[in-house]
Amino acid sequence: MTEWLLAAAHIAVGAIDAIAVLMILFGTANAFVSMLRVMRTHPAGHERRLVWITYARWLVAALTFQLAADIIESTLVESWDAVGRLAAIAAIRTFLNYFLERDMAEVRERDAARGEAAPVQR
Numbered sequence: 698m699t700e701w702l703l704a705a706a707h708i709a710v711g712a713i714d715a716i717a718v719l720m721i722l723f724g725t726a727n728a729f730v731s732m733l734r735v736m737r738t739h740p741a742g743h744e745r746r747l748v749w750i751t752y753a754r755w756l757v758a759a760l761t762f763q764l765a766a767d768i769i770e771s772t773l774v775e776s777w778d779a780v781g782r783l784a785a786i787a788a789i790r791t792f793l794n795y796f797l798e799r800d801m802a803e804v805r806e807r808d809a810a811r812g813e814a815a816p817v818q819r
Contacts, residue, residue, distance in 0.1 A: 724755025
């Protein structure tokens with residue numbers, strides 16, 4: 698591989714990981730502030746679930762970015778030990794992503810069954 702491609706891949710991995718960290722930080726701060734507001738006003742459980750679903754969306758997005766960085770990084774490593782570590786990390790992130798998505802779907806189904814479907818936030 699040429700040197701410029703390796704350098705670009707290293708920069709891309711760093712940038713994508715930084716984006717993921719920023720997403721996690723922003724989502725966490727947003728969830729913290731939202732939960733304080735929700736706890737202060739004593740709303741129904743629906744609003745608490747909405748805060749957690751929104752937080753889960755941020756985490757899923759960040760995990761997806763981290764997985765993308767892992768895929769790029771796997772082209773840079775030269776030892777099988779490093780490839781194994783990356784594969785383990787990618788598997789863990791994929792499972793976390795799967796379970797977060799599943800939990801979000803269950804909450805949406807439960808809310809829809811109760812007739813209080815949460816509005817889609819984008």
